[in-house]
Amino acid sequence: MPYSFIKNKWGFFALLLSLSALATAQPTPILLRNASFEDDPAISQPPREWYYCGPPEETPPDVQPNEVFGKNQDAHHGYSYLAMVVRDNNTWEAVGQRLLQPLIAGRCYEFSVFLARPVIYQSPSRLTGFLDNYIRPICLRIWGGGPRCDRREILAASPPVKSTDWTKYTFQIQPFEDVHNLVLEAYYLPEKVPYNGGLFLDAASPVFELDCESRQKLLAVRKVVFSQPSNINELEALIQAQLQALTVDSTSGQLSIQYFTDPHGIDRQANIPLWVIAQALQSFTAWKLEIVVPDHPSHSARELANEITRELLAAGLPGKQLKVRTAVKRDKKRTWPLQGRDGLVWARVW
Incomplete structure (x- = not known):
């Protein structure tokens, strides 16, 4: 089984992520967008993506x-x-x-x-x-x-x-x-x-x-496994690695959603980097995560902030541990210890 190791700036491996396919020739599941019908409760308004x-x-x-x-x-x-x-x-x-x-x-x-x-x-x-x-x-x-x-x-x-x-x-x-x-x-x-x-x-x-005869599923399944951080430095390293893996689709301007199996063998449909962050942070109940989304020509900062919030909450992260917002002018002058690839997001744990 192939593994991908990501080394952080403190010099140790904080993440173990396995994305394994049963067979490359097998079809992947067809994902529905917002399959869990997540949105703000509203009358006479279908959930987003429907x-x-x-x-x-x-x-x-x-x-x-x-x-x-x-x-x-x-x-x-x-x-x-x-x-x-x-x-x-x-x-x-x-x-x-x-x-x-x-x-x-x-x-x-x-x-x-x-x-x-x-x-x-x-x-x-x-x-x-x-x-x-x-x-x-x-x-x-x-x-x-x-x-x-x-x-x-x-x-x-x-x-x-x-x-x-x-x-x-x-x-x-x-x-x-x-x-x-x-x-x-x-x-x-x-x-x-x-x-x-x-x-x-x-x-x-x-x-x-x-398979139309056996009625068995034909699919390639990815399994996500990560090592739970034992201290705040390891937690920051994990979050940094996952923020670097966070991407936005260049066409839709939205986060990618994947189908995978978690370490307990449960099938999931979520954004993998944010799901991993949510699982890890739940063990550090005294700490909070702040994510700031700056303006970007390829997507709406407000929409991306809303998407990130929905994904983290749906992955089980308590709202009291999370703050996601769009960037303001003074944020550009601050030094953010955690950052996404190409400055997609800025973050800190506090």
Whole structure:
């Protein structure tokens, strides 16, 4: 198994990072952008990276949890999730996303997502105008298509989601045509008159290619292993090494997200350098990390600061240990002990 050693300025190795593939010829998973539906809780606003695919005369889905419609479950992963409803006026909600690479016709794939029924979701009925509770069980339908929001082929559908506990649902699909866009749609139970119901979604997986006969996953998996720092000097060395590995995509201006297995054998979908920083810093509860993002022509400093914050929080770093902000004029005159490659970010532990 190959290892990459990074030596820090104090002269010792603080990081052990293994990125191993099972076989270079195997396909990598197709990652969804913001697969955990992370965003600030909001009404009638899909989470970032997902676009609305419902009727234009109706309101888009919501980002939960908030208490506008009643107090509901906490997120299964991260700090937020997607909420969609069906209505008694024969309208329903859906979101979509263009895939980073298409599903190929005739090939077999697997996709999973955690689903739950709302505990309470009070909103006016479209037919009567009176307050109703959108908690009746509904289904998730998964569509594939070409253009944005195209529902050319139904790929899979869940059974009625009755439990208010987060439950993992796994779907195996084999498209008849190439799929460039994926649509997640809330829908009524079969053969039912339109009614008010709701569905929560969180922690969607990548799309894995399967062997169509054995139904086994065909994938290359990277395993991330690092040595936990034992003192503040080693912690700073680890953070410095990871900030040097932090990059922004030149086209999208966004952080890269990878699929990997952590040291405990758990599959993860995150930015690896920030995930490693979050794991290491959690053992130093008395210390805080400040990251400053300067202006850069290739990306928005504010958007990058928000992305870094979301990734570190989703990786389990307590908010009280973190401060991320955009740079101000006086920051350029300061000496920052920790820096990203080409001055992408400046940082300190204090």
